[in-house]
Amino acid sequence: MNTTPRPVHPPLRDASAAVPPAMPPAPSPAPPVLRLVAPLPFTSYPNQPPVGPAEALLREALERVLALAEQWEETDPDAPHTVALWEALG
DSSP states (O other), X not given: OOOOXXXXXXXXXXXXXSOOTTSOOOOOOOOOOOOOOOOOOOOOOTTOOOOSHHHHHHHHHHHXXXXXXXXXXXXXXXXXXXXXXXXXXX
């Protein structure tokens, strides 16, 4: 049996314990910016004035589509695009 002592190795360094000296620590993240904006009220009732910019845009777009459908109905009522538009509108 060999009684020669084994060489002792230095303990391994824990890599997660310290930041390497060449790398500065990362700054802490900034807190989220709170926006103090009141939610827009929503109404889906007919004949009500629009209550927000999104609803106003939707109503304007629907009015334009209906005007276009009525124009097509007068000029070419049996055209496929006229029939398809009226079917889509219900």
